[in-house]
């Protein structure tokens with residue numbers, strides 16, 4: 001043995017609540033080093049002592065950490081050797097440890113899965129099996145620090161076997177806070193209308209095979225579940241849930257089952273099996289054995305792989321893919337409390353598959369799609385929350401950013417960490433609003449952040465704006481919607497500006513009182529300049545025009561054809577009553593209840609209504625999505641457009657509209673017209689950006705706003721503009737990412 005040496009290693013990243021310290025302990029045993037490991041405010045610190053060769057061996061082992069952990073950075077320094085014999089796991093230093101101490105929920109690990117399938121294991125078929133590598137975390141946490149007494153498992157006393165595992169540093173369940181077994185842990189029951197159902201999973205599978213609807217209690221809330229291969233079952237679920245056309249997600253038991261349903265690339269496979277286990281939007285195979293009613297007229301399907309033992313047991317009995325959609329009526333928050341679930345879902349579900357582990361923090365499934373060669377998060381919730389988004393900048397003061405009205409999330413930011421709360425949804429009913437307030441209070445207490453600044457949208461009528469204004473913090477900052485969108489992308493990529501931000505969405509209030517949403521801005525964090533916008537359209541009836549896109553199409557046509565469009569030649573207007581058309585034309589002509597809107601999303605809605613001949617939308621963004629899906633992938637043609645005016649420039653698409661209408665009347669297929677529309681919007685945007693770049697010199701470009709969930713638009717624009725383009729990766733491009741931008745702008749504006 002050589003001379004004794006000492007080293008201190010610090011590791012940052014996801015290293016707490018994922019079994020990292022016990023793993024380090026095992027590595028230390030194997031390498032034969034003494035010392036200690038503990039959690040601190042930034043991550044994990046390790047001190048090791050032994051021969052130089054042993055220390056080197058130990059460090060080499062650290063290079064492949066457990067699956068649920070991820071190391072952002074590590075440092076190593078030499079320290080004076082100490083005369084210690086053992087390697088010990090020290091108690092966490094207190095201090096600011098709580099800032100990082102509650103981990104996100106983690107999908108079941110391979111070892112736990114093997115145990116529930118093993119008839120000799122004591123957790124055979126036990127639905128609440130977990131270990132330090134997997135299981136619930138955020139969703140069961142009541143307060144900090146994260147230990148068993150502070151989770152919803154506090155009421156369950158460990159049996160001697162579980163206690164032994166919990167206390168043994170060599171065990172996979174050392175300090176696994178939700179540890180449980182069939183002897184001491186919560187049970188699973190099938191609550192049925194009939195008599196004794198026997199094994200709950202066998203009973204549940206039988207009901208599913210009979211076309212019944214189940215309410216299933218999972219990790220972050222209840223799902224509604226049915227046989228995904230049965231049209232009749234899916235139709236029943238739609239009718240009872242009052243959700244007519246919005247796509248449902250489908251859960252499978254393993255990657256092989258996902259491969260049978262969808263075309264997958266390696267990024268998608270990796271996402272499907274990641275420990276976050278989001279719903280992944282993937283291209284459905286034409287051969288897929290799935291009911292068409294799951295996602296009508298949609299080439300994509302939201303797929304996810306079982307992420308808790310309960311789901312695995314249910315799927316292995318059911319032996320078919322299952323629809324798993326949030327357990328709620330349309331537009332309400334996900335149900336998580338048992339009594340509440342029974343009340344709210346009783347009229348929808350034929351039976352309840354439940355477990356006895358209370359859910360403390362509701363958390364919907366996350367949604368991700370691979371766009372331009374990398375994952376883009378569309379909905380950020382279970383598996384990601386409360387892990388912080390690391391800002392490429394440091395804030396001067398702690399901020400609470402209250403988010404948007406639709407697809408709301410909020411954020412608590414301090415230093416270079418931004419903690420986003422889970423996706424809440426649209427803040428337009430009391431249930432959602434109170435879920436929002438509870439979630440804000442919960443994250444305040446988990447992070448210990450005391451905000452000094454409260455950021456909100458410029459729109460005075462957003463529920464999140466009213467919430468912000470009622471808070472007691474002194475500094476309130478209103479942030480313009482599209483400035484916040486651009487700043488969210490800047491924050492993700494550590495850009496301080498100036499940048500050119502292309503912000504395309506449905507709507508957001510501009511400082512001039514009109515609805516913006518087709519904006520090209522030069523942004524810094526504290527200010528922005530609007531350099532270009534899409535020509536505004538009147539929204540006849542305001543919000544009504546968004547649900548009835550034929551009104552938008554009419555406004556577009558009246559504008560493009562100077563008041564004399566060939567309506568009688570267009571199939572769309574054969575589906576709308578002549579009296580309605582006359583009324584709306586009067587509203588547009590006289591500007592009665594017809595506010596102007598620049599939103600790129602409105603052009604998608606209008607062109608889709610026109611091209612597909614569909615007057616109404618059943619949910620927000622439905623037609624825009626259908627228009628994206630309709631586009632012919634190989635078509636490269638485009639229509640004319642005009643860029644004129646100054647400060648700001650106007651992107652005028654009237655020539656596009658006239659040409660598209662001529663082609664439609666001539667019988668050209670909607671798929672070609674849609675492709676040419678997309679190509680034209682890309683060309684007009686790229687051309688405008690180049691005009692701006694000639695003025696400013698080279699600047700980075702960010703694409704943001706809900707329209708950039710459209711894969712075709714995003715990928716074509718990236719191709720057109722090249723490598724200087726930054727996309728959202730960690731937070732949604734839509735309003736679900738807005739709070740992040742609000743936080744960094746509010747901080748910059750008050751410096």
Ligand code: ZN
Nearest residue numbers: 109112131134
């Ligand atoms: Zn496990």
Ligand code: ZN
Nearest residue numbers: 159162181184
């Ligand atoms: Zn036990």
Ligand code: FE
Nearest residue numbers: 505507508735
């Ligand atoms: Fe928006």
